Amino acid sequence: MPRFATGKDAFGLSDRSGFRYRLRDMRQEWNGLLVGKDEWESKHPQLEPIRHLPDAEALRNPRPDTRTEPAVASIMGINPFLSSGSGSSVISVNEPNHGRSSGDIVRFRKCSAFDGFSVDVLQSDSGYSITVVDTNNYTFTVSSETANVGNKTGGGNIATAGPVTLEN
Numbered sequence: 465m466p467r468f469a470t471g472k473d474a475f476g477l478s479d480r481s482g483f484r485y486r487l488r489d490m491r492q493e494w495n496g497l498l499v500g501k502d503e504w505e506s507k508h509p510q511l512e513p514i515r516h517l518p519d520a521e522a523l524r525n526p527r528p529d530t531r532t533e534p535a536v537a538s539i540m541g542i543n544p545f546l547s548s549g550s551g552s553s554v555i556s557v558n559e560p561n562h563g564r565s566s567g568d569i570v571r572f573r574k575c576s577a578f579d580g581f582s583v584d585v586l587q588s589d590s591g592y593s594i595t596v597v598d599t600n601n602y603t604f605t606v607s608s609e610t611a612n613v614g615n616k617t618g619g620g621n622i623a624t625a626g627p628v629t630l631e632n
Contacts, residue, residue, distance in 0.1 A: 478503060537573060537626030538562070545586075545619035547579040547611035555581070556603050557594075559625055566596045570604070571628045578618020579611045586619070591628040 474487040479497040490498050494507040540559050548554040564570065571591035577583050585606055592604035 535627040537624040537630055540623050540625055542621050543617040543619050544623055545578060545617065547581070547614055547616050550612065550614035551610050552614060553606045553610050554603055555606060556601060557625070558601055560600045562600070562602065564594060564596060564602060566594065568594055569628050570594050570625050573624045574620065575623045576618060576620030579613055579616035581606060581609050585609050
């Protein structure tokens with residue numbers, strides 16, 4: 465079986481520069497090139513990126529939020545109020561997808577007067593108990609004033625409806 469010579473006096477040519485070096489002084493790089501001591505370079509760390517594991521997404525002991533969201537005032541459409549007949553104190557309110565129930569107390573803010581109902585009456589500090597008609601409409605009854613003409617819309621452009629407990 466053949467053996468390699470010791471090569472103590474042998475020379476080799478650098479794969480990078482072509483310069484002549486003693487074979488025993490040459491080194492092999494990570495990419496397989498045989499180069500002299502002064503040309504040798506280690507492998508750059510960026511060529512072997514560190515493998516990152518994915519971030520954990522699940523929580524060990526989750527605690528669901530059992531608190532409820534605070535009630536807020538909702539902005540109603542333009543002229544959301546509709547008076548019933550002449551001399552009636554019932555007002556219908558159009559508030560799409562209101563999510564309210566009959567008996568809820570609703571306070572109206574930023575209203576405009578219409579059909580004989582004053583701003584002070586519409587914006588009563590104690591609010592009004594409502595009766596739900598459908599998912600978009602409900603009614604309430606004013607105690608001190610009545611409609612002049614009836615079947616009139618009004619209430620203004622920026623009227624809001626919300627709970628009594630909200631600040632102005």
